[in-house]
Amino acid sequence: MVEKHIKNLLFNHDCVIIPEFGGLITRYVPASINPVKHMLVPPSKKIAFNEKLVLNDGLLISTIAYANNISKEEAKQMVVAFVHSARTRLNGENRFELADIGVFRYNAERRLEFEYKESENLLESSFGLPEIVARPIRAEEPAVLRTLLKERKAEPAPVKQPLRSRLRRAYNVAAGLALTGLVGAGLYMLSLQTDYTISSLSPTSLFGAERQAAEENASASVTTQMPADQFASAEESLEMEDNAVSLAEGSGLTETSIEATQYAADESVIAKADEQGAAVEVEQPSTTISGKDGRFYIITGGYARMHNAEFSRQEIAEKGHEAKVLEPGRGNRLFKVAVADFATAEEAQAAMDTYRQSFGETIWVYNN
Incomplete structure (x- = not known):
């Protein structure tokens, strides 16, 4: 009678204490896969025993009294009789089995040991879920596939290309590299000319x-x-x-x-x-800047020849602006026409919007 109530309580409670005997504690075990048996085990509860939990919490006695419609004192006497019977079997046979739960034994130090008996899944959420056997599937090769595999194995190894083909490929690669080098050298020599730059080819x-x-x-x-x-x-x-x-x-x-x-x-x-007294004198512009001065100029255009830059400067001067021509420095071949100059880059950038209204969006700031 008491064993049946203990098992029912283990379905809904994590701990069931048997007064003056010990407590049964449940723990959740997640689903698992057994790789040896090829089985899928659903989630479950495992039960452990602690003989130090002997204090009566009233759960077992109250459940027996309510289920049998008896008083708590009578239910307590039933629990005491159950504990006395269990200890008598342990002292005589050193074994006491709790039906569908587990087996109790004494060890060499006369302490109770509990062996859980996995007979029924005590987790209500896994009720009705059996253990599933999932054996691996071994695919059998059809006759057509076996024939194709044999034919593939029988194919001869790839024949190494002859020396003439390899030489022809090497010649084509070398010719392509040489042609690329010649084109690059031609473009470089063209860029060294006075009237051409790489940007002029775009x-x-x-x-x-x-x-x-x-x-x-x-x-x-x-x-x-x-x-x-x-x-x-x-x-x-x-x-x-x-x-x-x-x-x-x-x-x-x-x-x-x-x-x-x-x-x-x-x-x-x-x-x-x-x-x-009629020789043509070429007037040298007095507004030509040569060398570095550290100022920031607003440039309207760059020219490969000095007379083109001077002609542009004269056009700007006719519009009322004091323009200047900056001679090219080291590594540069363009004569730049400046419409204004400033001491700092911030001042030059601040004046850009004003000069864009007259000279368009292509002007830029140059630090000489």
């Missing part, structure tokens, strides 16, 4: 080329506005120089003699220009 540089052509046409038109007598004198001087060179070449003179003849022709041209 499609966007076409706009800069059109502007440069327009500036050259404008400078040519300025030249054609020279007085007629000065232009005639210049042509006459050039004809004298050409005649002197041709006479020297016809008479079989050496290169040194030709240079002397050209020098004499140049001297005659200068003398004649001084006599007529």
Whole structure:
């Protein structure tokens, strides 16, 4: 009778104390897989025993009294009789079995030992879940697959390519590398020329080329506005120089003699220009900046030739701005036209919005 009530209490409680005997404690065990037996075990409760839990908490006695409709004193006497019977069996047979729960024994030190008997799953949430056997599936090879595997094993090893094919491949690779090197060297030599830069090869540089052509046409038109007598004198001087060179070449003179003849022709041209007082003097711009000065300039454009940069500076000066031309420094080939200069970069950046209204969004700040 008492054993039945103990088992029912273990379904709903984690600890059931048997007065003057000990306490049965349950613990949760999660689901597990047995790799040897190939079994899936559901979650369950395991039971342990502690003989020091002998203090009566009233759970077992109250349950027996309520289930049998008797008083607690009568239920207590039933528990005492159960404990006396258990100890008598242990002293006589050294074994007492609690039905569907476990077996009690004395060890060499006369202490109670409990062996849990896994007969029924005491976890209510796993009620009705059996242990599932899941054996591995062994796939059998069909006859077609076995035939394909045999044919694949029978295939001969790949034949090594002949020496001629390998040499042809190496030649193609070497030719490609050589061609790439030649193209790179050509581009580098082209970039060293005075009138070309690497940036001029891009499609966007076409706009800069059109502007440069327009500036050259404008400078040519300025030249054609020279007085007629000065232009005639210049042509006459050039004809004298050409005649002197041709006479020297016809008479079989050496290169040194030709240079002397050209020098004499140049001297005659200068003398004649001084006599007529109509020699064309090229005015050197006084607003040219050469060398580093540490100031910050607002640049409107860069040009490969000085006269193009000067023409742009004159156009800006006609609009009322004091423009300057910055000569190229080391590693640079462009003449830059500046519309303003400042002592610090902050001042130059602050003035950018004002100058963008007149010169567009392509201007930038340059530290000279």
